[in-house]
Amino acid sequence: MSTDTQQLTGQSILAGINTPGNGAEVRGFNPATNQGLDPAYSLIDASQLELATAAAEDAFASFRSLDPETHARFLESIAGNIEAVGTELVQRAMAETGLPEARLVGERGRTCNQLRIFAQVVRQGDHHGVRIDPALPERAPMPRVDIRQRKIPVGPVAVFGASNFPLAFSTAGGDTASALAAGCPVVFKAHNAHPGTSEIVGRAITAAISDANLNPGIFSLVYGPGASIGQALVSDPRIKAVGFTGSRGGGTALMATAAARPEPIPVYAEMSSINPVIFFAGALSDDAAGHAKAYLGSVVGSSGQLCTAPGLVFVPTGEEGDTFAAALRTEAATTAGQTMLTQGIYNSWVQGVQDLGSQPGVELLAQGNKGETENAPAPSIFSTGVAQLLGNPVLHEEIFGAASLVIRYTDAADLATALSKLEGQLTATLQLNDSDHEAVAAVLPILERKAGRILVNGWPTGVEVGHAMVHGGPFPATSDTRTTSVGTLAIERFLRPVAYQNIPDSLLPAPLQQSNPWKLTRRIDGTLKNAGEQA
């Protein structure tokens, strides 16, 4: 894909065709300067959306029948096309989001890595989940016929781009990559905060489809009025699952719409988390100042606009905790705020910090400086005790941006009580040294029930894309605690099992045929066997 095709059109891409919208216009907006960006993007209406969903349904039959190699190369080709765009993509994303270049270069790498790891998953084929219970014609009192199971893709998927990851959770991000890997066409609703970034990536996907001679209905990129077109998309009977990353209000609205359909469908919404971090006494006695600096770095990075930012930090009362608090104040004095993604998000942050600071018993513990750009507020850290946390639901709410609340706890019982009252979380973090193991062991069972990921001596911001990652957790962290939106397990969200009983081999799909043409590991009579063991 040559870069001279990157002149932005301001149009949706409906099954490969650039299409001006019938509705109003929006523009990208540079939050660092408060200036609008060209071009204007015209928004589609419900009848135009139908073109995308109908094309996705039409494309499903052929897309889900691809051989693994063609399918995997298609995903890799998207990654290659995104890289081929070069600096233009990063520059546009910087202008639209205010995020720094290094962060966006890293995010682009993660996005392409994500597509390539799903290509490996497609080639390997474990996600087909093949199970074979061979016939037992001699069994008494009743013979058993041959039964085989595989997982098939659910159908077209609606994906909503997140504001805070314009690449890795957006157009070709984790939801799109895992849905395409499962064999599901995607209708992608762009986030209006980074329309140009979305278009560039959307073209990379479209070019990959065209180069592989696949059905263009596999992917559409739509710009639309946020709430109404989103509701129309989730209501469309051809859509069979939804991926979303965003606010609790937005996610629960989509959940309600999906549940009210004549045919309810699953919604995978990653929403709200305050990501508790627990300091144990031993860890603080090792290096209170170092921990304070690391904490502040995790709060301020990406202007705090990360799903896994540490919003709630438990620090023991007593001398070590006081040293930590003092170091935090010192560190904050030389820390500047960074530009936030949009004016709307900035305004919400200001309101949230004001609300938190005015709660009874909550004090401002440390504050940084405003940044030099627009929409770059002073990072703010508050402090209170366990009693206040237990008694006040406001203290459990996520403030999206560089703000955090320190909870001083008196002893193990105090800590356990507080943790057991938290809502569901994406992450829970433990800062400890060897002397803390007994105390840690006491809270681990509580945290397993609260969080999707538990980590030790690190910071939750920074989500590795691998096979073991869980970016999920109980509500309201996500709408569906049975899965993850990052890592290869995410493909399971878009699959469902089908059993084939007594079907002649020539009529079976490839993954189930006796000759095992795709060389899959399959579960035979309950035991996993690789291709060589299935003689």
Add this chain to the structure above:
Amino acid sequence: MSTDTQQLTGQSILAGINTPGNGAEVRGFNPATNQGLDPAYSLIDASQLELATAAAEDAFASFRSLDPETHARFLESIAGNIEAVGTELVQRAMAETGLPEARLVGERGRTCNQLRIFAQVVRQGDHHGVRIDPALPERAPMPRVDIRQRKIPVGPVAVFGASNFPLAFSTAGGDTASALAAGCPVVFKAHNAHPGTSEIVGRAITAAISDANLNPGIFSLVYGPGASIGQALVSDPRIKAVGFTGSRGGGTALMATAAARPEPIPVYAEMSSINPVIFFAGALSDDAAGHAKAYLGSVVGSSGQLCTAPGLVFVPTGEEGDTFAAALRTEAATTAGQTMLTQGIYNSWVQGVQDLGSQPGVELLAQGNKGETENAPAPSIFSTGVAQLLGNPVLHEEIFGAASLVIRYTDAADLATALSKLEGQLTATLQLNDSDHEAVAAVLPILERKAGRILVNGWPTGVEVGHAMVHGGPFPATSDTRTTSVGTLAIERFLRPVAYQNIPDSLLPAPLQQSNPWKLTRRIDGTLKNAGEQA
């Protein structure tokens, strides 16, 4: 467990304690004689239900920490206790349901087999879903820390007994067995149509808990006023998932309640399916009369009260189809109806058959004779064409009981159109011979999207409990198409993944420890490896 403990008490079992209910009374009822059965069962109220859910929550921590061998033996002990009851269980179930002895003996075998196969699953441990991405300290630009994933049980589960399988889908049925295998305590709401059967099995579970010195909160059996106590149970914040088998109305009501909770939870409801059976011309030309007889047998067995009963049968127009229809009439003339489960179900059947028979273009094709017992209606088979099916939603509704609708189709296009308009189904069945393969291949992709199980040259009634079975399917067959309620995959319904990042080995749970003490097959860096390969 000695049989002299089997004097029925008419009481709920709340965490091991027989407890009379504060509410009204119900009785088992013999549908073959229209006579009430002793004893009366007193119904609990909401405050008594709280005892069960609180005990389940209290028991969860220890139950989910059991070693595999203790856990597996507990499941096997339930099976042994059920068998030890002897004929008393089958006799009581016969009296309460009108089902014949052979069917209930078989169902008891299936129920115990189901518990034992889940014991094998627990011993093997693949359901822990362990994934390990080892640390890569030298990776550039960023090192990777060790990340490990396992699945843990979701928490206490509410299970609702089905009327039509008083053993296999009831007190110790598939939902209970898979939830207990996952490590989830169960609060079981008995179906009021077979309270005595439920109590006998409930005691078998309670005795197994006691014998193994487990926390009695692992299981409660409650009798309650159907709708209200069911809603209270699903609303209880300690309940984290729901298993249900029953009507579409009942299932969707629970789905709505679960979705409206402050913390929404998954509902696995198996509800409504008409299980299309498709005859191709070749199959009929082989043996139209034999097929007619087998069809009638599948319709009439268990008085048609099976989730997978063939409610919709596609037969080609033309001579072979006419021969089939004539044979059906002949066969029906010597076929008698069997007692239905309850008077209420009988009345619903009568109403459903009356509604179906009065639809435009629908004719009564064949009718059997009434049975000699009470509530044993004449099996009824209707006939119409594809145009009527497409235009009339009434023809898509399940009639629970011995009734079925034959659709005469003219050609492949006619058939494909009809199949593509069906709602989601538990099963789809193809009757074919070698000459039909081309026609079958054309409809298979349609059926994969409609059904959880596709079978050839058999009848869908009869669900094998194995590793490859899917008893599931798109809505309204079930509320959640991603899973099954029969077979070992059902355990996945009650699990969720948790990631452990950079956790010291001594703090890791056993399935994740480096020494792999449970000898699990684990996914290392994306590739499944058995215990011996994980050096």
